[in-house]
Amino acid sequence: MPEAVLQRAAEEMLDWHGSGMGVMEMSHRGKEFGVIATAAEADLRALLAVPSDFHILFMQGGGLGENAIVPLNLSRGTEADFVITGSWSIKSQKEAQRYCRANVVATNAPGHDALPDPAGWKLSDSASYVHLCSNETINGVEFQQLPDLAALGSKAPLVIDFSSHVASRPVDWSKVGLAFGGAQKNLGPAGLTIVIVRDDLLGRALEVCPSAFNYKTVADNQSMYNTPPTWGIYIAGLTFQWLRQQTEGALSGVEAMEARNIAKAKLLYDFIDGSGFYDNKVDPSCRSRMNVPFFLRDEGRNEAFLAGARAAGLLQLKGHKSVGGMRASIYNAMPLAGVQALVGYMREFERSHA
Numbered sequence: 001m002p003e004a005v006l007q008r009a010a011e012e013m014l015d016w017h018g019s020g021m022g023v024m025e026m027s028h029r030g031k032e033f034g035v036i037a038t039a040a041e042a043d044l045r046a047l048l049a050v051p052s053d054f055h056i057l058f059m060q061g062g063g064l065g066e067n068a069i070v071p072l073n074l075s076r077g078t079e080a081d082f083v084i085t086g087s088w089s090i091k092s093q094k095e096a097q098r099y100c101r102a103n104v105v106a107t108n109a110p111g112h113d114a115l116p117d118p119a120g121w122k123l124s125d126s127a128s129y130v131h132l133c134s135n136e137t138i139n140g141v142e143f144q145q146l147p148d149l150a151a152l153g154s155k156a157p158l159v160i161d162f163s164s165h166v167a168s169r170p171v172d173w174s175k176v177g178l179a180f181g182g183a184q185k186n187l188g189p190a191g192l193t194i195v196i197v198r199d200d201l202l203g204r205a206l207e208v209c210p211s212a213f214n215y216k217t218v219a220d221n222q223s224m225y226n227t228p229p230t231w232g233i234y235i236a237g238l239t240f241q242w243l244r245q246q247t248e249g250a251l252s253g254v255e256a257m258e259a260r261n262i263a264k265a266k267l268l269y270d271f272i273d274g275s276g277f278y279d280n281k282v283d284p285s286c287r288s289r290m291n292v293p294f295f296l297r298d299e300g301r302n303e304a305f306l307a308g309a310r311a312a313g314l315l316q317l318k319g320h321k322s323v324g325g326m327r328a329s330i331y332n333a334m335p336l337a338g339v340q341a342l343v344g345y346m347r348e349f350e351r352s353h354a
């Protein structure tokens, strides 16, 4: 989280803008929270340049919830295509099987360390949507460009799970029908899920879809059909404002974040590639700017590496249990100085242990 956002939230914790209430004490239907929610939506729309024919929904259920909510809303119980690029898209495809035929149209298994070339995807003529995970958090694989499904001969809308790189780079909405993501990586606290959906995809839900998860119902009620995660919306709203204010040379907002994220990722990957001590196995064409999995070539040194990192204030570096090794998650709020500190530690560890 950006420190400025946490500080502002702390200042406003007991009394939001002289209302005599903290945000957690507000009715979601009161005028104060209405101001917060409206501003959050407008700021997100401006930040990500979301076109006017898309709805922004504030929901609950997280990324895994959306793995069911998307097919409940879009599949019509028929079929959908899945591009498998790592742990999260595997989970999405498995969950969707409960609601429709979930075709695997491409996969980068077993290594999950490169992206399957879109020209080779076996897209189905009658898929209700095509799903991909645009940043695989665990495997460290990111789409640097979204595929143009129309150019690949598919009429289906593209669904992207952008949970772990939302707001780290612009989104090309001309290629996307629906994007979803949990807020907890780049936007705010856990509990808020962002869904951005093109209007023509509303109103297709299966009869069994819970009303609170029916995109049309949520859209028709401005995300207040049920009580939304008000605290999450408030903090995400502050984060959207913070993101909009960021500049990098002539760039601002999400373009500024992208420039910063490119610089952060380059520093870390260049160091890893230049060292004989550490290793990153992902193809350079699709390395994630947010999640950098890396390995010590001598795995016997893992515990010492992690203990030294902790002592140096470098936290949460242990890799996901399914992959092992290390993972540096360098989300938006991580400043370049944080990555410099990590590289400095890695260099010193290598010097003293090689």
Ligand SMILES: Cc1ncc(COP(=O)(O)O)c(C=O)c1O
Pocket: 061, 062, 063, 064, 065, 088, 133, 135, 136, 137, 138, 161, 162, 163, 164, 182
């Ligand atoms: C890309 C991606 N999708 C889905 C999820 C699952 O999200 P949640 O825990 O909010 O259900 C995660 C969580 O890390 C993720 O990184």
